[in-house]
Amino acid sequence: xSEMGLIVQKYGGTSVKDAERVMNVARRITAAxxxxxxVVVAVSAQGDTTDELIExxxxxxxxxxxxxxxxxxxxxxxxxxxxxAMAIEKLGYPVISLTGWQAGMHTNSNYGAARIKTIDxxxxxxxxxxxxxxxxxxxQGINKYDDITTxxxxxxxxxxxxxxxxxxxxxCEIYTDVDGVYTTDPRICSKAYKLDEISYDEMLxxxxxxxxxxxxxxVEMAKKYNVKLSVRSSLNNNEGTYVKEVSKVEKxxxxxxxxxxxxxxxxxxxxxxxxxxxxxxxxxxAKAGISVDLIIQSxxxxxxxxxxxxxxxxxxxxxxxxxEENNDFIKAREIKSSKDVSKxxxxxxxxxxxxxxxxxxxxALYDAHINIKMIATSEIKISVLVAQKDAENAVNAxxxxxxxx
Amino acid sequence: xSEMGLIVQKYGGTSVKDAERVMNVARRITAAxxxxxxVVVAVSAQGDTTDELIExxxxxxxxxxxxxxxxxxxxxxxxxxxxxAMAIEKLGYPVISLTGWQAGMHTNSNYGAARIKTIDxxxxxxxxxxxxxxxxxxxQGINKYDDITTxxxxxxxxxxxxxxxxxxxxxCEIYTDVDGVYTTDPRICSKAYKLDEISYDEMLxxxxxxxxxxxxxxVEMAKKYNVKLSVRSSLNNNEGTYVKEVSKVEKxxxxxxxxxxxxxxxxxxxxxxxxxxxxxxxxxxAKAGISVDLIIQSxxxxxxxxxxxxxxxxxxxxxxxxxEENNDFIKAREIKSSKDVSKxxxxxxxxxxxxxxxxxxxxALYDAHINIKMIATSEIKISVLVAQKDAENAVNAxxxxxxxx
Numbered sequence: 001x002s003e004m005g006l007i008v009q010k011y012g013g014t015s016v017k018d019a020e021r022v023m024n025v026a027r028r029i030t031a032a033x034x035x036x037x038x039v040v041v042a043v044s045a046q047g048d049t050t051d052e053l054i055e056x057x058x059x060x061x062x063x064x065x066x067x068x069x070x071x072x073x074x075x076x077x078x079x080x081x082x083x084x085a086m087a088i089e090k091l092g093y094p095v096i097s098l099t100g101w102q103a104g105m106h107t108n109s110n111y112g113a114a115r116i117k118t119i120d121x122x123x124x125x126x127x128x129x130x131x132x133x134x135x136x137x138x139x140q141g142i143n144k145y146d147d148i149t150t151x152x153x154x155x156x157x158x159x160x161x162x163x164x165x166x167x168x169x170x171x172c173e174i175y176t177d178v179d180g181v182y183t184t185d186p187r188i189c190s191k192a193y194k195l196d197e198i199s200y201d202e203m204l205x206x207x208x209x210x211x212x213x214x215x216x217x218x219v220e221m222a223k224k225y226n227v228k229l230s231v232r233s234s235l236n237n238n239e240g241t242y243v244k245e246v247s248k249v250e251k252x253x254x255x256x257x258x259x260x261x262x263x264x265x266x267x268x269x270x271x272x273x274x275x276x277x278x279x280x281x282x283x284x285x286a287k288a289g290i291s292v293d294l295i296i297q298s299x300x301x302x303x304x305x306x307x308x309x310x311x312x313x314x315x316x317x318x319x320x321x322x323x324e325e326n327n328d329f330i331k332a333r334e335i336k337s338s339k340d341v342s343k344x345x346x347x348x349x350x351x352x353x354x355x356x357x358x359x360x361x362x363x364a365l366y367d368a369h370i371n372i373k374m375i376a377t378s379e380i381k382i383s384v385l386v387a388q389k390d391a392e393n394a395v396n397a398x399x400x401x402x403x404x405x
Numbered sequence: 406x407s408e409m410g411l412i413v414q415k416y417g418g419t420s421v422k423d424a425e426r427v428m429n430v431a432r433r434i435t436a437a438x439x440x441x442x443x444v445v446v447a448v449s450a451q452g453d454t455t456d457e458l459i460e461x462x463x464x465x466x467x468x469x470x471x472x473x474x475x476x477x478x479x480x481x482x483x484x485x486x487x488x489x490a491m492a493i494e495k496l497g498y499p500v501i502s503l504t505g506w507q508a509g510m511h512t513n514s515n516y517g518a519a520r521i522k523t524i525d526x527x528x529x530x531x532x533x534x535x536x537x538x539x540x541x542x543x544x545q546g547i548n549k550y551d552d553i554t555t556x557x558x559x560x561x562x563x564x565x566x567x568x569x570x571x572x573x574x575x576x577c578e579i580y581t582d583v584d585g586v587y588t589t590d591p592r593i594c595s596k597a598y599k600l601d602e603i604s605y606d607e608m609l610x611x612x613x614x615x616x617x618x619x620x621x622x623x624v625e626m627a628k629k630y631n632v633k634l635s636v637r638s639s640l641n642n643n644e645g646t647y648v649k650e651v652s653k654v655e656k657x658x659x660x661x662x663x664x665x666x667x668x669x670x671x672x673x674x675x676x677x678x679x680x681x682x683x684x685x686x687x688x689x690x691a692k693a694g695i696s697v698d699l700i701i702q703s704x705x706x707x708x709x710x711x712x713x714x715x716x717x718x719x720x721x722x723x724x725x726x727x728x729e730e731n732n733d734f735i736k737a738r739e740i741k742s743s744k745d746v747s748k749x750x751x752x753x754x755x756x757x758x759x760x761x762x763x764x765x766x767x768x769a770l771y772d773a774h775i776n777i778k779m780i781a782t783s784e785i786k787i788s789v790l791v792a793q794k795d796a797e798n799a800v801n802a803x804x805x806x807x808x809x810x
Contacts, residue, residue, distance in 0.1 A: 019464040053484070057491055059424040064491035071502050072487035075480035079458070082477035086462055086469035097476050102551055123551070146507055146528070 005170035006038045006128075010138065010160030014177050015234040016080050017047030025234060026087035028175070029133060033093060038128045040167060042138040042160040043084055045076025066111035070140075070150045074100065077137035077156070085135050095133040098123065100140035101148065105159065107141035113152035114141060116159070119166035136163060154215020161218045165225035172227050175234035176213055180241030181206065183403045184257040188392045191399055195241050195255065202255045203229075203243045205347040205381045219243065253350040253357055254402040259391050260343040263293060264316040265373065268323065270304040270333025278307055281323075281330060288322050290315045294343065294376040294385060304333065308374060310385060313339055341373065342391035345383040346398060358382050361398055368397035410575035411443045411533075415543065415565030419582050420639040421485050422452035430639060431492035433580070434538060438498060443533045445572060447543040447565035448489055450481025471516035475545075475555045479505065482542035482561070490540050500538040503528065505545035506553065510564065512546035518557035519546060521564075524571035541568060559620020566623045570630035577632050580639035581618055585646030586611065588808045589662040593797045596804055600646050600660065607660045608634075608648045610752040610786045624648065658755040658762055659807040664796050665748040668698060669721040670778070673728065675709040675738025683712055686728075686735060693727050695720045699748065699781040699790060709738070713779060715790060718744055746778060747796035750788040751803060763787050766803055773802035 009029065016022050025043075033039045053072050057064050081097035088095040104120030127134045138156025141149050151158050157174060164172035179194055181203065186192040198206070200223035207216045213231055222229050222243065232240025271277060278297055285292055290311055298306040311319050316337060323335055351357045358375075361382055365372055370393060374385035386394050414434065421427050430448075438444045458477050462469050469477075486502035493500040509525030532539045543561025546554050556563050562579060569577035584599055586608065591597040603611070605628035612621045618636055627634050627648065637645025676682060683702055690697055695716055703711040716724050721742060728740055756762045763780075766787055770777055775798060779790035791799050 019461075022465055056424075056484070056488060060427055060488055061491040061495040063495075065494055068487045068490045068494065068502060071490070071504075072484060075483045075487075078480045078483070079461070079477060082473045082480075083461060083465055085473045085476070086466040089470055089473065090466040090468075097473060099476075099553075148504075 006040070006167055007032055008040045008042065008160050008164040008167065008169045008172045009175060010042045010156055010173070011044065011084075011175045011234055012156065012177075013044040013047050013049070015175055016043060016084060019083075021234075022046075022083050022087045023090075025175075026084060026091055028234065029084075030088060030091050030093045033133050038131075040124060040128070040134045040136060040163055040169070041084070042136050042156055042163060043077060043080045044138050044156040045073075046080050046083075049076040049079065067147060070111045070114075070148050073150050074137070074140040074148045077139050081135045081137045088133055088135070093133055094131060095135060096127050097135040097137075098127075099137045100159075101142035101146075103134075103136040103163075105136075105141035105162070107143055107149045107151070109143040109145065109147070109149065111147075111149055114143065114149035116141060116151070116162045119162055121166050124163075124167065151217075154217055157215045157218035158221060161221045161225075161227050161229070164227045165221065169227070171230055172222065173230045173232060173240075174214060174218075175232060177233065177235065178213060178231075179233045179236070179238045180231050181213055181243070182256070184395055184399050185259065188259065189257070189396050189399050191396075191404065193403075193405065194238075196239070197242045197244065198255055199349050200243060200245060201380055202347055202349050205345075205378075206256050206258060214243070253354050254346045254348040256347050257395050257398050257403070258345045258347065259395050260345075261388060261391065262313050263310045263341055263343050263385070264313050264337060264339045265308060265310050265341050265385065266316070266319060266323070267306060267308040267336040268330065268332040269306050269336060271307055272331045273302055273305045277305075277330075281307065282309075284322065284326060285311075285319060288318065290319050290322075294374050294383060296374050296376075310341070310343065310374070340388050341385050342388045342394075343383050343385055344391055344394045344398065345381050346402065347381045349380050351380055351382070360401060364397045364401035365394055368393050370394050370397070411445070411572055412437055413445045413447065413565050413569040413572065413574045413577045414580060415447045415561055415577070416449065416489075416580045416639060417561065417582070418449040418452050418454070420580055421448060421489060424488075426639075427451075427488050427492045428495075430580075431489060431496055433639065434489075435493060435496050435498045438538050443536075445529060445533070445539045445541060445568055445574070446489070447541050447561055447568060448482060448485045449543050449561040450478075451485050451488075454481040454484065472552060475516045475519075475553050478555050479542070479545040479553045482544050486540045486542045493538055493540070498538055499536060500540060501532050502540040502542075503532075504542045505564075506547035506551075508539075508541040508568075510541075510546035510567070512548055512554045512556070514548040514550070514552070514554065516552075516554055519548065519554035521546060521556070521567045524567055526571050529568075529572065556622075559622055562620045562623035563626060566626045566630075566632050566634070569632045570626065574632070576635055577627065578635045578637060578645075579619060579623075580637060582638065582640065583618060584638045584641070584643045585636050586618055586648070587661070589800050589804050590664065593664065594662070594801050594804050596801075596809065598808075598810065599643075601644070602647045602649065603660055604754050605648060605650060606785055607752055607754050610750070610783075611661050611663060619648070658759050659751045659753040661752050662800050662803050662808070663750050663752065664800050665750075666793060666796065667718050668715045668746055668748050668790070669718050669742060669744045670713060670715050670746050670790065671721070671724060671728070672711060672713040672741040673735065673737040674711050674741060676712055677736045678707055678710045682710075682735075686712065687714075689727065689731060690716075690724060693723065695724050695727075699779045699788060701779050715746070715748065715779070745793050746790050747793045747799075748788050748790055749796055749799045749803065750786050751807065752786045754785050756785055756787070765806060769802045769806035770799055773798050775799050775802070 085097040107114035138159040229243035490502040512519035634648035
């Protein structure tokens with residue numbers, strides 16, 4: 001745990017999926033309490049509960065309103081908090097569970113993906129003053145009409161960080177089923193190792209690239225309110241990874257390597273080389289609700305040019321349909337696509353001042369005989385698109401180059 | 406349905422146990438709405454949901470606090486209201502679901518068996534003014550601490566009647582899986598028939614005697630606030646039974662015959678015949694939370710007397726244990742017990758002015774060669790204890806005597 005003070009902990013659905021796991025979590029919570037801390041806990045719905053509730057709704061009405069969907073889904077977390085409070089009661093500690101609205105989580109009215117506006121902490125403070133452990137339903141809040149809202153994906157992480165910010169907690173501990181944030185996915189690179197620290201910005205890039213330990217919204221909020229995060233496992237006592245404003249000054253330029261197979265490439269070949277053409281194409285795609293990631297445009301010859309970009313796999317078919325329907329306007333000679341691609345990225349706040357990083361990454365790939373299809377760079381990351389079969393080799397080659405201990 | 410106006414409907418767990426039943430209920434509700442009525446609906450948790458939640462709790466902590474139990478159990482109705490609202494949305498009608506607290510159901514803090522204190526109808530009225538169908542979670546409310554409470558057994562009936570009273574509804578329709586209130590259980594007496602009307606008092610006696618269609622608390626509340634009840638099936642369109650203040654004046658002295666197998670007899674033989682002895686015995690039993698039903702005390706001979714009484718079957722073992730542990734004080738020569746008994750009762754508001762009713766009932770039993778073990782009477786009912794094997798014959802014999810058409 002950490003020094004005495006106020007700790008906010010968050011446990012995900014896997015951590016409370018059955019009675020045994022719930023008891024395990026209860027023991028962790030009471031240990032932190034026993035050490036003298038005030039403890040506030042945000043919990044997700046157990047295991048597959050949310051999916052089961054969605055299935056129940058779909059059986060009746062696949063186009064149910066989001067307002068009623070939130071009414072339904074919020075029961076998942078309510079079940080979790082009651083069971084977890086019961087487990088803590090069994091261990092003999094004072095505890096109280098609070099739903100989102102009882103905990104004062106006020107959100108806007110964007111049902112299904114609501115944003116937390118304010119937290120009225122009066123009730124939580126009162127319970128803490130009584131030295132009770134407070135268990136709060138994650139993922140949910142209440143809007144100005146007194147209707148229940150849910151926060152959408154990663155909502156429980158966001159609840160926990162928002163609570164930590166509002167209560168000025170010393171730390172927000174995010175418990176998950178991995179030990180912390182790794183330099184890359186240990187399942188594809190045996191040399192991957194856990195990071196002790198990482199900055200908010202680096203975490204944001206890693207999260208959006210598929211590292212899958214913390215949802216971006218919660219990291220953004222943690223950054224905004226300067227909440228110190230600790231990502232750790234609910235299944236062991238290993239030190240996790242701290243996410244905070246300024247990470248240790250060290251030689252490590254690159255903090256992690258990620259791979260994302262969920263991407264597909266679309267190439268518009270021989271598009272008319274007229275001003276604003278690319279803008280018009282991407283505006284059309286954006287209006288259809290499809291996110292575009294990497295983009296490459298060949299230098300036009302005054303007549304035609306090629307535009308390539310990547311989308312999530314699920315968006316490939318709708319994107320292609322849209323482009324083909326509008327090709328009278330786009331005038332591409334040919335529209336090509338492939339799902340057989342992966343995005344491999346390196347992330348690190350130190351990269352911005354080091355021009356040699358990209359070259360070093362490309363060298364690693366060249367040495368491994370891996371062909372680069374597309375490249376995109378930002379201040380703290382460099383992404384390349386490679387054939388899916390090459391992705392694991394690419395991750396290992398890059399990890400060896402930058403992160404070998 | 407009934408005349409235009411404001412209708413409160415209540416659907417039990419069986420009526421909404423799966424998607425198909427939920428759609429069926431949605432069609433009933435929208436038909437009443439389509440006919441021009443404002444409709445408010447109280448719903449129970451689906452099928453076995455409540456039992457499943459209790460099991461989940463027991464796995465973790467069989468002695469969980471009632472406060473957390475209510476937090477857990479109230480999710481059952483919240484799931485029902487969301488699903489039912491979704492079904493009504495599918496049929497294209499305006500609808501909103503409200504939890505107990507959203508519907509303004511204020512209760513006392515007796516978790517697990519809370520009493521409704523007031524209903525703040527502002528939100529419901531606002532939704533009705535918008536011509537929305539309002540679906541309210543039965544069985545639950547909120548106390549002065551903003552904590553969720555549940556109303557205990559028959560809670561959803563009570564919610565519906567309380568809503569009908571607070572909203573001054575024209576009628577409160579209780580939908581169940583039987584057609585209405587019968588003269589006796591049709592499964593044990595083929596000549597049983599449905600009553601068109603019954604008074605609150607008669608219904609109270611029938612409910613407590615095991616007729617099992619309406620919970621007593623809801624009938625008491627309906628009587629207090631003069632709410633007209635209609636008990637009917639959710640599976641057909643048959644007219645049900647009306648429960649109201651003054652039922653039709655008719656010749657029928659006896660309104661129904663009930664049988665209750667859930668009783669056990671305890672006999673304290675040869676108890677010291679001292680003043681207050683019986684009182685002390687029953688006080689001891691009451692303090693242990695055990696309800697005593699029929700009581701018979703033999704006329705003492707100055708030395709000893711016999712005291713017999715009945716308890717629910719589940720209470721037999723604890724009651725016997727208690728009595729045996731305290732027999733130093735009770736000084737019974739022998740404590741006997743039997744589960745092999747049934748209570749058969751007749752109920753009817755007309756009985757109070759007809760001294761011949763009891764005699765006629767005993768005659769019916771005598772003619773059927775059924776031995777009466779105990780007798781108890783009130784203004785509107787007469788109960789006898791018989792051997793369990795004789796109970797069905799007793800019901801039929803009494804029904805023939807009083808209720809043959």
